[in-house]
Amino acid sequence: MTNYVTFAGHRVLTNSVCIICKHIFSRESAPKLILHEEDGTFQVTCGNGHFDAADFNVVGFGHISDVLPNSDELAYLPIGHEAEEVRDGVWDVKIISTDDEN
Template sequence: MGLLDKFKRVEKKADNRKFPFEDSPDTACITCYHVLEGYKPILYVSHDEDGYWQFLCGENHKEEDARVVSLGEILSIDESMRDLAVLDYGQYATSESVEGNWTVKYKN
């Protein structure tokens, strides 16, 4: 068995994982260019009352900083976001750093 055969097995395993969000992988969500272009990690996640998801770096943003991507793309940027798929409508989660714990709250 060659190196390529091992890679194919690992790739197949990853493909068999269940998508963690109730929304489909092609659901549009908001991120910022900082996250999309790899400048900063995701440190703020919101599941808005209207059902929209936001995955941001936690900084203050201008409207022109926003980007629309799919939930599937968010998981390809940061696989750990699957842990936050359980956020209910109106909840958000913040973290101080990539290594930090998430604090989950309801929006007021």
């Protein structure tokens, strides 16, 4: 039997890889910035400007589904987009910006 979670409008295998900051993984912080990369990978961060690989864990969705926003809060996040929580439970979704675009 294959297990799935629904996240940001996508059906994701529980063993699918997610890159998550250590603060969320340890339940110290809540997700504030979520990226859905062009390759389909999700990155979930607390939004505190992590730039070092040591600040992240690579885990399966099954290990973090309890800390992710529910579908009432973040209904859909297309590939190539990011979502930032602008106030409690309200997410601003936009195309992922790159340094090349500035």
